[in-house]
Amino acid sequence: MPNVTETITGPDGAQALILLATAGATAASWDSVVSPLAEQFRVVALAPKGGTLDELGAQVIAALDELSIDRAYIAGAGIGGLTAVWLAIHEPRRVSRIALVGSALGVSSGSAVDTWITPALAGRDAALVAGLQAQMDTVGEIAEVDSSALAEDLGRVAALTLVVAGAEDPLAPADAVRAFASLIPDARIVVVPGAAHLVAVEQPAILSRLLLEHFGSAATLEVGYASRRVALGDAHVDRTIAGITEFTEPFQNFLTRYCWGEVWTRPELSRRDRSLATIASLVTLGAEHEIGIHVRAGLRHGLEVQELQEVLQHLALYAGLPRAFGALQYVQRILIEDGLLPASPA
Template sequence: MTAPRLHHHAEGSPTAPPLILGPSLGTSLALWDGVAPELSSAHRVVRWDLPGHGGSPADLIKPGATVGDLADLVLTLADDLGIDRFAYAGVSLGGAVGLHLAVHHPERLTSLTVLCSSAHFGGAKNWEERAALVRKEGTAGVAETAPSRWFTPGFTVERLVQDNRDADPAGYAACCDALAAFDLRDRLPDITVPTLVVAGREDPATPPAHLREIADAVPDSELVELAGASHLAPAERPAAVVGLLRTHLGQAAKRGMEVRREVLGDAHVDRAQARQTPFTARFQDFISRYAWGEIWTDPTLTRRERSMITMTALVAHGHLDEFGMHVSAALRNGLTPDEIGAVVQQCAVYVGVPASNSAFGVAQRVLAEEGLA
């Protein structure tokens, strides 16, 4: 029997770069209705519901839950969907989940966007009182006052207010417990993933000062304040949020192209770009964004180690043209001719002598062209 997991909705190609979107307390995945479809043309977009909200069972978390518990549920969902690394964007409590993931599981994130959120939510007292109220009287009262916390005057999204009314009191209260205990301010400087921080200029729940605090502490992060937005910016300013996310997510492709040039050399990349056609453009973007922007930038392995692994795989599959290119790349990554020869020698044992023999011929030619043989 399959264990219960977060209710979610996925859209976009299963092979596209994954983007996971997290909700605010009291809302459902409908919070992203104006954003997710627009981003799904280039990403595998997965939205999820908090426990007790939308379609997620309330008993996924218990009283005294933490943001870490919610982050574990997100990772379990990603694992179930076969998603290893992903971009993440979240609003309010969903943003806190993203901060926790960036601190405690940075190897899973390719980028982080924190919207209308905080590294702390004003201390425990107010959240403990709200949790007690909801456990006693249900969510009708907090739903009644939600529009004033969520939206600028004169704007509302009734679907989201109804989501708050419909939220299971136990699940909602446990999420309040998580907010009460959350304080990640001292860990913000540890965040290393590319981070965008978005504030609603008219947000009374998490005012811009809270987002500035995050941006000031997270190295190399970017802060944007949205005019005409309160706490639920994706619902109130969806086009602006789409634009910000597209730009932020596109940084992986930009960094990937930089790394591609550093490893393969300008001449090779220029030739590849010159041969690009409308038919191959999407594939070239995939190579820059995923292979070079995510895999080769992952600090778990050094570039030297990645060169050795890549050369071995290319010899094993007989891709000798690519192998020759990566012999040159290995030199740029700091391998000596003797080390390259040792890699090819080991291939003779584990891949086969004929494959290794052919690879030695290619490597000898490349090293001669480089004046090293």
């Protein structure tokens, strides 16, 4: 595996999201936003070594190949954002959507922590300053990257693009970021207050919401099937696909795009909470034929056996004793089959 790969986390089989660090930083510069992103995506944080944009792009492609990732969402900070643009231009089949954070033509790599975060934050968090300085010291001196060649090709970016600027960024000022974004077709620009160059460090809640909104709203079959596999497992989805007929295909495509690609990937609820809500709904409806797959999905998403026991008791009050009791027997059978409960003496 190329030495640019530093962090991999998130559900196996989920849509890949690549995070590219800015020049001089390590993948740790993304740490504050990784957890909420990993709720929905297989997150791979990379810190390509210095070089031209061609060389940086080649390093990312090599990492994707090593990880068997055919196509990915890509978010990059600073030079990492310019690398994402290069990939969208030169390797469009490998890129779905891109997000650029603190990126502009002619952006400097910066050589001091006070260009990465606002003076206000630096003044109140000495430990953070020390950590960022350690990243700079680890990476060492980074040569400036010539981004001028990108200018003439920005109109070729077909990937849907989010551009984020820190309102107090001295390396990529907001006006320069706006000018950069204006050259990319249909790019959305957001300026984040109270942030300098490393928006992920300074305003992680805002940035994570922006990224989840941008990357999580692509209700394609590809995204839907990836989400469906995370919840239900490869074996179940493979059986479903094998059973699709000409008659059922339109419905299955709709279900996969809308249910799994759009709703299940929304960031406002975790997958665990969506599983709990789904199980409760199915019990209330008496749809026992669907309970089994969602119990197993809930367990994959972090539900505990005791929580399933508790929610069924709670549902006895609101959905009725007969339905809750029937579901209790059904759920117990699933848990016994999966070795999570001992076999019933009966």
